[in-house]
Amino acid sequence: QxxxxxxxxxxxxxxxxxxxxxxxSGFTFxxxxxxxxxxxxxxxxxxxxxxxxxxxxxxxxxxxKGRFTISRDDAKSTLYLQMNNLKPSDTADYYCGxxxxxxxxxxxxxxx
Numbered sequence: 001q002x003x004x005x006x007x008x009x010x011x012x013x014x015x016x017x018x019x020x021x022x023x024x025s026g027f028t029f030x031x032x033x034x035x036x037x038x039x040x041x042x043x044x045x046x047x048x049x050x051x052x053x054x055x056x057x058x059x060x061x062x063x064x065k066g067r068f069t070i071s072r073d074d075a076k077s078t079l080y081l082q083m084n085n086l087k088p089s090d091t092a093d094y095y096c097g098x099x100x101x102x103x104x105x106x107x108x109x110x111x112x
Contacts, residue, residue: 001026002024002025002026002101003024003103004022004023004096004097004101004103005023005103005104006020006095006096006103006104006105006106007020007021007022007023007106008020008021008106009106009107009109010107010109011110011111012086012109012110013110013111013112014088015085015086016086016110017082017084017085017086018086018108019082019083020036020080020081020094020096020106021078021080022034022078022079022080022081023077023078024079024096025077029072029074029077029078030054030074030077031053032098032099033050033051033052033098034051034070034072034079034097034098035047035048035049035050035051035096035098036048036070036095036096037095037096037097038090038092038094038095039092039105040089040091040092041091043092046061047061048060048064048068048070048094049064049070050070051070051071051072055071055072058070063089064083064090067083067084067085068081068082068083068084069081069082070082081094083108086108086110087110090108090110091109091110091111092107092108093108094106094108
């Protein structure tokens with residue numbers, strides 16, 4: 001069955017960096033467009049970034065453009081999100097997914 005597992009979330013100071021990972025199994029990872037979402041406390045889930053199968057196309061939430069980079073390693077069935085210059089407003093649970101599938105999430109807290 002499809003499994004997705006995120007990791008890399010932690011508490012970081014404003015201006016800091018984190019790299020999230022998401023390992024997929026139970027499906028042909030390379031053939032799917034993959035997405036990072038986040039849900040901040042008390043807010044709706046929002047799409048943070050997506051990357052096409054093959055990695056040729058990426059798209060970002062306006063507020064993270066220039067700070068976040070999505071990438072993928074199909075040989076490892078792994079999706080990444082490099083997050084730089086983090087802000088308190090980036091505090092959220094981050095999820096990876098495709099279609100109707102998503103993982104349990106990893107928590108990112110940006111606080112001094």
